Amino acid sequence: MEPQFEIKVDDLTGKEIIGLIGEHLKGMYESSPPESVHALNLDELRKPEITFWSIWEGPELVGCGAIKELDDGHGEIKSMRTAVRHLRKGAARHLLVHIIGEAEKRGYQRLSLETGSMDSFLPARQLYESLGFQYCEPFADYIPDPNSAFMTKEL
Template sequence: MTAALHDIAVEAPDRPDVVALIEASDAYSLERYPPEGHFGTDIAGLKSPDISFVVARRDGVAEGCGAVKWFDDATAELKRIFVSEAARGLGLGRRIMARLEAIAAERGAKTLYLETGPLNTEAVTMYRRLGYVECGPFADYAANPYSLFMTRKLTDEPSNEG
């Protein structure tokens, strides 16, 4: 099993298997944080015209996802990056990040932001390896003990897919 077997494409987030993936992401978050520390965008929000949502599939099975939310022509937020337990350790998270960064760059974004939880240690490690650094709250977020805010300039060296 290798990450290369995954196809990553823009899809609607309301397909039943993708909804199940989002529910798994919510469960993962709620195992680590109280409800007031869960900031995941719901399916209706992910269908918003200011969001590009991607799904990673292996043999047709949805095993990962992520989204870009556009703030303006130069800035965007990465959201809902998640890899199912069955697909962890294959480099899929990095490939989803690379796809999201490519979508953002194609649309002219220069700066990306993301919010994650400090207890999502695997994700935080991946983001740091991809050049993301901690920053303060952005957009409508407020400082809280459940959030870690990160940013990266897309004019820097692009992240690796592998």
């Protein structure tokens, strides 16, 4: 049976989401050099230009993701993370489809992201590719970095 997921706009105050963001940041610093980590902390995720969602399976937090508005027509995906115990259930795909739909509703022409270029990020890159994201040059304030892969999707 397919898992039943519920996606909620999240205010980043619950202990579960605080723990997951901590896990996300820890994982980023374990797999990337510090200068190549672009993950946002809780305070940065609470900025008004960011909409943050959590995804739940019943009472359990399964994952999270966000959109940062870069300008009226361009959004950036941030903080995509699936809790380790919920990997390979389809939650990330479900949430990413939701985020793409939200970007389209907002009238964005483009949705972009930065992720790692190392092998540990291959499942994430494959997910983005499967939903139409293509590799691109750095965008916004990013600079070329061998540890980063930049991707974008025209909407």
